[in-house]
Amino acid sequence: MLGGSLSCKTANINGTLLYLLGKCRSMLELKKLHAIGISFGLSHEDSFIYKILSFSALSNSGDIDYSYRVFSQLSSPTIFSWNTIIRGYSNSNNPIRSLFIFLKMLRHGVAPDYLTYPFLVKASARLSKQESGVSVHAQIIKTGHESDRFIQNSLIHMYASCGNIMWAHKIFDSIQGKNLVSWNSMLDGYAKCGEMALAQKVFESMQERDVRSWSSLIDGYVKDGEYREAMAVFEKMRAVGPKANEVTMVSVLSACAHLGALEKGRMMHKYIVDNCLPMTMVLQTSLVDMYAKCGAIEEALLVFRGVSKSQTDVFIWNAMIGGLATHGLVEESLKLFKEMQMVGIRSDEITYLCLLAACAHGGQVKEAWYFFESLVKCGMTPTSEHYACMVDVLARAGQLTTAYQFICQMPIEPTASMLGALFSGCINHRNLDLAETVGRKLIELDPNNDGRYIGLSNVYAVVKRWDDAKSMREAMERRGVKKSPGFSFVEISGILHRFIAHDKTHPDSDETYSMLHFVVCQMRHGCRQDNQEENLLNDTSIEDDLILF
């Protein structure tokens, strides 16, 4: 048929198919329409092929590899088709393919245009590969596109993602007529690099701010560990800024989780519901994590069970399994892992880390070995965290020699957290000889950690090697190791209280101390007779540990 022009009948079919493609919701539907199109001879009709390409490359329910297969069959694809594929891969979980397609495009003698570059820059940003970003940048200059604002904005983001904040700033400075995206990209760049003072400065210099500006600032504070500051910015946003969206709330919930601020977290949950924000998987995962970290495991489960199984992904299962594990609900967390496998969600390295943590809390050595081995069997490589967790399991269970051998046989260098786990194990199980060996290595490895010196000093004190005990404390002073007081938070009626040892400035200090004394007396009464050794090994007495700030 055809030779370039469509018959009246196929033109109608094409029109109908184009309309239906516009309504298409899934790859299955798309493939059916594609098949019908082919059977009517439309496989080279531009408008039809474009629709097939863009849906499969760009839609959320698309399939970029399908798009690429269709693309490969075109004899001389237009720049539109090349751009669609490059864009599709830049958003995929395999962004490096964008760059490969770009090379292919150059080899085919097709010149990239002003739309090609933002996708390529984005692919480099997502890869955090500065080398490829720089080559793309060079191409941009070579082809005279360096003053395109879209391209400049994407370059800011790329350099910031690659950790080169100086170049990001250079690009930002060079932009004539910066727009909101330019400012937001610079702000986000600083926030991502932990330069919060500069991020704050950019934020304050902005003439106009949208939800992304606020979200970037909040998220920056969260990533920087400034959770209270993050909450303060959110409160300000509520008062004078735009409405928060689901991305803002993910950061805010993370701040609540780190602060253990349950009441605040509940209020944020309510904010999400009241403002009808879309309940994405990411948001639900954040809620599960927040409730679990704030000690409200029942509420975490409630959110988790509210998600339909077919929608779940590995993130939310990990959050729930990990939450149960840290709550000491070992059986439940192992049961949930089985359920996860039944649903057909592939577990990853983090899943195994959560499971090993569960085993450590429950003293399940056999299960831990089983998980450690299945991790390897599933083709994953154990990270130093997996090894540390495994050492923790063995050390807590008192299998100190096995733990020590395990460390010696690892294919990687021992880390401070592994030796730290073994050290606590030695102390709890009274193997003070091994404690000395491990403690000495630990100080070598982590010479700026005050706790390591004090721990070893206490071991010497127990075995009455007073000189050694003293010399550990002296070594610490001599090396100028800062003694950092540990502190903790508790939230009561939505207000956060901070506790540090030996400070009594809190207004309710007296009352809290008398309650503390009462509790300690009760505990002592019910405990075995305590002796000096016990106290020394725990570094300080219970009162000292809990003293109010």
Place this chain on the structure above:
DNA sequence: ATTGATGAAC
């Protein structure tokens, strides 16, 4: 047809 953001374990 373009640029800018978010989750799990230590």
